[in-house]
Amino acid sequence: MRFADNTKTMPNSDRTLAKLFYMSRVLVATSLLLARASATGEAKDSQRTIQCKTQTVAVSCYWTRGRLAVANGNPSYRLWRIGTDRLFGIYSGPNVFDHQSESKYALDNEAPELPSNVEDALWRSVKGAWLNVVYADFEVCPLNQKPEAMQAVCIESAKNITIKNDH
Numbered sequence: 001m002r003f004a005d006n007t008k009t010m011p012n013s014d015r016t017l018a019k020l021f022y023m024s025r026v027l028v029a030t031s032l033l034l035a036r037a038s039a040t041g042e043a044k045d046s047q048r049t050i051q052c053k054t055q056t057v058a059v060s061c062y063w064t065r066g067r068l069a070v071a072n073g074n075p076s077y078r079l080w081r082i083g084t085d086r087l088f089g090i091y092s093g094p095n096v097f098d099h100q101s102e103s104k105y106a107l108d109n110e111a112p113e114l115p116s117n118v119e120d121a122l123w124r125s126v127k128g129a130w131l132n133v134v135y136a137d138f139e140v141c142p143l144n145q146k147p148e149a150m151q152a153v154c155i156e157s158a159k160n161i162t163i164k165n166d167h
Helices: 002-006 012-040 094-098 116-123
Strands: 062-070 077-081 087-090 133-142 151-164
Touching: 062 116, 094 151, 116 133, 116 151
Parallel strands: 087 151
Antiparallel strands: 062 077, 062 133, 077 087, 133 151
């Protein structure tokens, strides 16, 4: 409405040019906002507060098929790499894993931050004391190298999720 009021006295060709100029400014502003959201990761997973795939671990991240479940002990969240005897302990990310002794991260091994789709799958229609078991293709980032023991990893993302309630 404001735009039409400003152009009432203009000839048709000038009004068309004014409208095109206005629309191009809106398009540029929208493009900048979308680019900023992509660069900051807001469009990817806006609920995540602790980064998993940082520059220090990004090179070693990989996809694997696995089963995520909650178990008794530390770390509580464990990922079994299907087809192997390998068991991963889940943490929120490298910054947390490297600073576990700090009080704000002390319980990360019992309740790590996960991608929102994995968190939703674990809690969907839970009955009883145990969470669901989640099968998926997980993108994991190793946080240490322990070939003969439970290796610490964080989960960056997951796809092809299947939920099973074993309990």
